Amino acid sequence: MATVPSLYLGLISGTSADGIDAALVRFEPSLHVVAARTTPYPDSLRQRVLALATTNSALALDDYGHLDVEIGEHFAAAAVALLGATGVARSDVAAIGSHGQTVRHRVGGTHPFTLQIGDPSVIAERSGLPTIADFRRADVAAGGQGAPLLPALHAAVFADAMTARAILNLGGIANVTVLAPGQPVLGFDTGPANCLLDAWAQRHLDTPRDDDGAWARSGRVDETLLAHWLKDPYFAAAPPKSTGREDFNLDWLDTRLPSAALAPVDVQATLLALSVRSIAAAIRTHATQTREVFACGGGVHNTALMDALRRELPALRIDSTLALGLDPDYVEAVGFAWLARARLRGEPGNLPSVTGARGSRVLGAIYPGA
Numbered sequence: 001m002a003t004v005p006s007l008y009l010g011l012i013s014g015t016s017a018d019g020i021d022a023a024l025v026r027f028e029p030s031l032h033v034v035a036a037r038t039t040p041y042p043d044s045l046r047q048r049v050l051a052l053a054t055t056n057s058a059l060a061l062d063d064y065g066h067l068d069v070e071i072g073e074h075f076a077a078a079a080v081a082l083l084g085a086t087g088v089a090r091s092d093v094a095a096i097g098s099h100g101q102t103v104r105h106r107v108g109g110t111h112p113f114t115l116q117i118g119d120p121s122v123i124a125e126r127s128g129l130p131t132i133a134d135f136r137r138a139d140v141a142a143g144g145q146g147a148p149l150l151p152a153l154h155a156a157v158f159a160d161a162m163t164a165r166a167i168l169n170l171g172g173i174a175n176v177t178v179l180a181p182g183q184p185v186l187g188f189d190t191g192p193a194n195c196l197l198d199a200w201a202q203r204h205l206d207t208p209r210d211d212d213g214a215w216a217r218s219g220r221v222d223e224t225l226l227a228h229w230l231k232d233p234y235f236a237a238a239p240p241k242s243t244g245r246e247d248f249n250l251d252w253l254d255t256r257l258p259s260a261a262l263a264p265v266d267v268q269a270t271l272l273a274l275s276v277r278s279i280a281a282a283i284r285t286h287a288t289q290t291r292e293v294f295a296c297g298g299g300v301h302n303t304a305l306m307d308a309l310r311r312e313l314p315a316l317r318i319d320s321t322l323a324l325g326l327d328p329d330y331v332e333a334v335g336f337a338w339l340a341r342a343r344l345r346g347e348p349g350n351l352p353s354v355t356g357a358r359g360s361r362v363l364g365a366i367y368p369g370a
Contacts, residue, residue: 213304
């Protein structure tokens with residue numbers, strides 16, 4: 001009798017678009033990450049993706065098609081490289097779950113949509129493995145936000161029967177999952193985490209990020225400017241809600257800077273405070289029972305950000321998901337391996353209590369392997 005493949009491989013490039021996270025995961029008898037790695041995008045590709053994700057960008061249809069395939073090639077290479085490094089046979093892998101690269105997320109208005117690129121047919125062909133992709137659009141078609149999608153994983157892996165917890169993803173955008181015993185799972189995007197910090201650092205330091213938040217830590221928070229930024233209607237909107245670089249980008253920032261010059265380092269300090277205050281306000285408002293916050297995503301490595309969160313929420317334990325046994329750098333990649341597994345099992349992948357969809361939906365389309 002043939003052995004049933006037991007492994008799933010999750011792939012994602014998030015809002016920061018700094019590379020492809022890949023995780024090879026076994027879910028039975030319990031979740032175990034066999035291997036994980038991050039493959040950086042070439043700088044020129046990252047800049048093209050970031051430019052496309054901003055509000056006023058435009059791209060010729062031919063260029064869009066080429067980029068879709070090019071990102072698919074990079075995703076496939078990341079999957080093949082991870083398998084090669086581990087020596088795992090492809091026959092042991094049931095499927096790849098590919099989130100792709102989000103380039104637009106517009107879920108308001110008459111014709112809401114969300115758009116991820118990274119051609120899954122290319123991934124399936126190059127890897128030789130069935131590939132599950134296009135996870136978000138079924139939820140949007142059902143009236144949902146299409147995001148966040150990982151609270152189902154968070155609830156299954158991180159919930160505690162006695163203690164109210166929040167799982168905080170600090171990517172380009174921050175999102176929080178509220179896990180309160182006996183209550184429906186809640187989750188939503190709180191606003192920017194790293195996207196504005198990274199963009200401002202790129203402009204003024206010519207680096208992709210403010211390493212460890214050192215630059216922000218050396219600046220001074222302008223409380224008047226911060227209060228102005230926090231008046232953006234998104235922060236006061238009730239869940240379900242989601243956002244992205246379409247809303248929070250350098251154009252958003254430039255139109256909200258004072259006419260009098262402010263030192264760039266002080267803008268950076270104030271941007272960090274914006275991330276922290278908006279996250280903390282969301283937790284205070286919508287996660288009132290929470291006693292523990294476990295963070296994941298790239299922002300975990302920004303000690304200035306993490307320290308500021310601890311100062312802002314002194315009554316709460318704030319740690320990384322590593323304390324719960326899962327590397328904070330790969331929670332999202334594990335999540336899309338989880339969603340691929342759900343798709344093959346015919347199980348819903350969304351939580352209507354999170355996204356606002358009309359009901360549970362099986363997410364993702366299957367692209368057979370070569």
